[in-house]
Amino acid sequence: MSLNHRPVNTADIPVICTFPQSEDESLFFFPKATFPLHPTQLQAAIAQRADATVVERRGEVVAFANFYRWKAGGSCAIGNVIVAPTARGCGIGRYLVEKMIGLAFAKHQAAEVTVSCFNHNTAGLLLYPKLGFQPYALEERQSKHGKRLALVHMRLPRPAASNVTF
Template sequence: MYLHRKLETRDLEAICTFPQSEEELLFMSPRFVYPLTSDQIIGLAKDRFEPTVIIDKQTEKVVAYANIYKDEDGFWLGNVVVSPEYRGQGASQYLIQVMMDKAKNLLKLEQLKLVCHNTNSRGLAFYSKLGFKPYDLKSVFIGQTKLISILMSKELH
């Protein structure tokens, strides 16, 4: 049902429509400002590994996007977002599996980490189902709002 490929400029317009609110955009990245623009994606993607889109085989529409980034604590899954019309239809599971495969096979990583905010209960349940385990909490302020960032990791055997 789905294919994947590297992010292309022609994909940006579609990806910008995926976050449906400021909160959803926050889940994608606290660096982004609502509404999402192509320039924001390009600005962040230049420092990322494996920027990847998921395509619906039948319609050839871009339905999801993610990438991987590195900091002093390791490699992280970043900018995960799925089109509203494809949520709950296996696109997110396919996306995360593709990203884990790329992390393991292309980047030769043994572990992949991610951040999920406490208000994203759907995301927390989803990542847990895929084998990501919480290992730490961090308090963050986004404007005047305090969130708890739940740091999760998965061993890539």
């Protein structure tokens, strides 16, 4: 599978907005947005975030993520992680998160990378620990319909070896 990643561009935004297929998927991807996601919502989020990144497979945009918090020498928080429905289950999410981890450690010299995942996002809950993330906090949230949710916060400390790459 030939994948590459690059910064997001304006033409990618309407494509990314088609990735969430339900209110739940929209919540996992972008909790503050309304479903269906409109490009102006995503553009506004990207403008306030760093390193908005897409993954391409055979020239087609199939995944997206960014940092909603970034601090040199501190913590980088990965957010807005989503994979196109047609590309799920084949390692693209892993590839994307690994690239974001690499950006956090190399570009931002982060001491740790964090990610948060809702309790019913099974794919995320299974992926992040495989990449070394460990839970450190649980936060109660509510869905737009008032349902109680748990947001699991996970972290990955910077590897001790300085030549580790992702």
